[in-house]
Amino acid sequence: MEGLKYQVDLLNAMNEKLAREGKMLRLICETSNSAFLYYNYEEQQLRTIANWDHFFDFTVTDMHDLGRLYDCVEEKYVIPLKEVLFIDEQKLKSQTIEVKLKERRLCIEVEVNVVYDTMDNPTDKVIRFKDVTKFNSQNDELTYMAYYDMLTGLYNRNYFVRLLGEYIRRAEEENETVAVMFMDFDDFRRINDGMGIISGDELVQMFGQFLSDLIGDNVIISHFNSDIFCIGIYSPCGARSVETIYRTIRERLKKPFKLSEGQEIFLTISVGVAEYPEAAAKTLELINCAEIVMFKAKNMGKDKILYFDGTILDDFLKKIKIENKLKDAVFEQNFTMYYQPQFHTTDKVLRGVEALIRWRDDNGKMISPAVFIPIAEKNGAIVPIGTWVIEESLRAFAGWKRKYHYPMIMSLNVSAIQYRQPDFIEKVLRLMEKYDIAPSEIELEITESILIDDFTDITEKLVTLRDIGIKISLDDFGTGYSSLAYLKGLPIDTLKIDKSFIDTVITDENTRIITESIIYMVKKLGFETIAEGVETEEQYRYLNEIDCDNIQGYFLGKPMPSDKIENLLADMTA
Numbered sequence: 001m002e003g004l005k006y007q008v009d010l011l012n013a014m015n016e017k018l019a020r021e022g023k024m025l026r027l028i029c030e031t032s033n034s035a036f037l038y039y040n041y042e043e044q045q046l047r048t049i050a051n052w053d054h055f056f057d058f059t060v061t062d063m064h065d066l067g068r069l070y071d072c073v074e075e076k077y078v079i080p081l082k083e084v085l086f087i088d089e090q091k092l093k094s095q096t097i098e099v100k101l102k103e104r105r106l107c108i109e110v111e112v113n114v115v116y117d118t119m120d121n122p123t124d125k126v127i128r129f130k131d132v133t134k135f136n137s138q139n140d141e142l143t144y145m146a147y148y149d150m151l152t153g154l155y156n157r158n159y160f161v162r163l164l165g166e167y168i169r170r171a172e173e174e175n176e177t178v179a180v181m182f183m184d185f186d187d188f189r190r191i192n193d194g195m196g197i198i199s200g201d202e203l204v205q206m207f208g209q210f211l212s213d214l215i216g217d218n219v220i221i222s223h224f225n226s227d228i229f230c231i232g233i234y235s236p237c238g239a240r241s242v243e244t245i246y247r248t249i250r251e252r253l254k255k256p257f258k259l260s261e262g263q264e265i266f267l268t269i270s271v272g273v274a275e276y277p278e279a280a281a282k283t284l285e286l287i288n289c290a291e292i293v294m295f296k297a298k299n300m301g302k303d304k305i306l307y308f309d310g311t312i313l314d315d316f317l318k319k320i321k322i323e324n325k326l327k328d329a330v331f332e333q334n335f336t337m338y339y340q341p342q343f344h345t346t347d348k349v350l351r352g353v354e355a356l357i358r359w360r361d362d363n364g365k366m367i368s369p370a371v372f373i374p375i376a377e378k379n380g381a382i383v384p385i386g387t388w389v390i391e392e393s394l395r396a397f398a399g400w401k402r403k404y405h406y407p408m409i410m411s412l413n414v415s416a417i418q419y420r421q422p423d424f425i426e427k428v429l430r431l432m433e434k435y436d437i438a439p440s441e442i443e444l445e446i447t448e449s450i451l452i453d454d455f456t457d458i459t460e461k462l463v464t465l466r467d468i469g470i471k472i473s474l475d476d477f478g479t480g481y482s483s484l485a486y487l488k489g490l491p492i493d494t495l496k497i498d499k500s501f502i503d504t505v506i507t508d509e510n511t512r513i514i515t516e517s518i519i520y521m522v523k524k525l526g527f528e529t530i531a532e533g534v535e536t537e538e539q540y541r542y543l544n545e546i547d548c549d550n551i552q553g554y555f556l557g558k559p560m561p562s563d564k565i566e567n568l569l570a571d572m573t574a
Contacts, residue, residue, distance in 0.1 A: 037127040039063065055101070055108065055129050073099045081110065088114045088122040098132065107133045149223040151201060152208025154215075157230075160222030164232045165283040167220075168276050171234065178276040179236040181245065182290035185227035186268040186302040199259055200227075206257050207267065214245060230287065242273055246305050268303035270294050279308040292316045323375050325361050330381050335359050337392050339565050341557035342411070342530060345544045348556060350572050352409030352443070355393040356559050357385070377417055386418040391431050396562045398435040404569040411443040411473060416450040419458050425465060439469030443494065447475050459490065466491040473530070477518070495522050499533025502553070506538055516546050523547065 036049035037060065046060050058068055066085055070078045077099035087095045096111040109132045115124040147159040155163065167178045185191075185207075192200040204227055211221050211229060218234035236242050249269070256264035272294030274280065279289040289308050296315075297306035306312075329335060339353035359367050376382040390412055397410045418424055432442065444465060450458055462472050473494035497518060504511045519529050531543050534553035543551055557568070 033131050035129040037125075037129075039125040039127070041122050041124065054131065055106065072101050074102055084110055084112050085127065087112050088125065091120065098136075105133075106131060107136045149208070151205055152212075152223040154208050154212060154229075155220060155222040157222055157224045160220060160224075160230060160232065161283055161287070163220050164287070167218075167232055167234045168281075168283055168286070171276055176235045177278075178286070179233040179242050180274050180276075180286050180290040181231040181233070181242060181271055182274075182287065182294045183229050183231070183249075183269045183271045184294055184298070186270055186298070188227040191265065195263065195265075199261070199263065202259050203257055203265060203267070206259075210252055211249075214248065216240065219245075230290070236275075242305075246271060270297040270302050271305040272297055272308070273305060274308040279313075289313065319371075319375060322367065322372055323379060326359075326372055326375060326379075326381055329359060329361075330376075330384050333388055335385070335388065336561065337389065337396065338559040338561055339393075339396075340552060340559040341565070341568060342409075342550050342552045343556050345531075345540070345548050345551050350406070350408060350568065351550050352411060353565060354411040354445070354552065355389060355413070357389050358559075373415075377415055380417070382415045382417050383421060386415055387427065389413075390428065394431050394435045394437055396565075397441070398437060400566065400569055401437075403566070404573050406569050406573055409441060409443050409471065410437075411445055413445045413475070416458065419446075419450065419461055425461060428465070428470075429468070440471070443471035443473050445473045445475045445496070446492075448477070462491045466493070476532075492527060494528040494530060496530045496532055496552075497548070499553075502531050502533045502535075502539055502543075506536075506542060512542075519546055519548055523549075 033054075034050060035052040035055050038047045038049060039045070044062065046062055046065070048060060052059070056069075056072065058065075060066060060068070069085075070081060073081055077097075080097050081099055083090075084095045084097050087093075092114070093116070094111070094113045096109060098107060098109050100107050109128075109130040111128040111130070113126045113128075114122050117123050147155060149156045164178070164180070170176070171178045185203075188200065191203060204223070208223050208229070211231075214231070215221050217240075219240050220232045222230045222232075224230055231245065233240055233242065233245070238244070253267055253269065256266050258264050272290045272292065274286055274289035274293060276286050280286040293306050293308045293312055296312050297304050300306065336358045338356045338358050340356060341353055342351040343349060344351050357369055357373075359369075359372055361367055373382065376385050393410055393412060400406065400408075421427075428442075428444075431437075432439065446458075446462070466472050471493040472491055473496060474490065474492045475496045476498045477495050495518075497515065501511055501515050501518075505515050506512075522529055528549050530550040530552055531539075531548045532552050534540055534543065534551040534555045536555060539553075540551060540555055560568075
């Protein structure tokens, strides 16, 4: 009896262990987000295990029921599914495929494992159905992010460069050309600043959606960043020629882009074009050439397309060379100051001087301010250069005052970037105090372009300077966005008539009418007038006749170094 009891207890213990293990296996299966089919070849019966209802709304009990699975999957997966379910017929032990269900849009991984006996006869088969929809979705999203721009849906920069490289390799083999169109919105900063970044992004998105319609065989388009787009064209010709694509874009830009909040924005773009192999033989070099040409198009007035040629690249490389030299010149303060006299028209008495910076490079070559000042404004070097100009000019001016005691005005050109510096006014006042210069002896010259980007802020600073007693002069009047109407609202004392008017004032009647009208109205507003670029006796006499207050130009005085100004002052005080 004791032996029998022991056997019963042992069987009970084994049953409890099997029950625990069975429960554990069920829990594992149910938490695995998978469903299983188990088939025993000897019994020829199927059993469903775990999450079968997650995938299918029917049950299976034998192999004939597997046919219902084929009706659930998309048609292209039917044959692969049949093959994997019956891999035992191919004497395979395991195989895995992915299929998609028709109605539920699930992506399922189907894995089959078969167990064979020593005679290679199948004994057991397990079919696992695993939901991989979320994983695939995440993978698809990562793939999308790797290749596409999230804002526009176009190719991102990295993938575009890769595809363009394939174009170039193919063109080398087939003796073909590849064109790159590098395009940028004109004045996009005004849109962002005036309407906000969200509106700016919406405009970029809308333009990108329009460009997506131009994608086709051998045409790829990318949103590089901000408002920059790039088009790559293999063997540009016919419908995919640069001219045709640009014409299509121009037609679209004739109409405004209507934003979600109702604003309508007209857009213009500048486009640079470079072709392989003429411009460059490598991918990034080709893109860079197109970008260089695009910047040239902007400098030529924007809203246009420009094609690469060797001179554009040469000019660009010269600018890079100048920029590198300029950095050293700023560090070493390797500049000199010249001063051009200004005279009262009626008696040719010295009114004052305009300070003009000069730069001679290491090779002794004089580099025009018209060349290096724009470069300095772009790379930020204009701030230390401008500070040096102000201090050097005031230092020289203070020396002339102590020596000659001649009442005169020092005119200083100031960049818009300098005006934008938070400490600009304090810096000017500190230097004036350092060299004992009265505010009435200083005249700051501004150009109309300074007012375009930040009219309110700069005007407020000009008011502050003028309240202190510093004179404000509007330079190059008539060359930009001149409007006599807005002059009454500007805190200015002096208006300088641009040289382009003086050059033809004797020979062209229209120029004379305009010049006389400007002087008459400006004097009525209470401003002092200075005519720039006076080079002949005839020009001088005419300006005197029409009551222009002052003249400046080669006729009475070229720009000269400080010691020549001292000679001039010595003559004036003799």
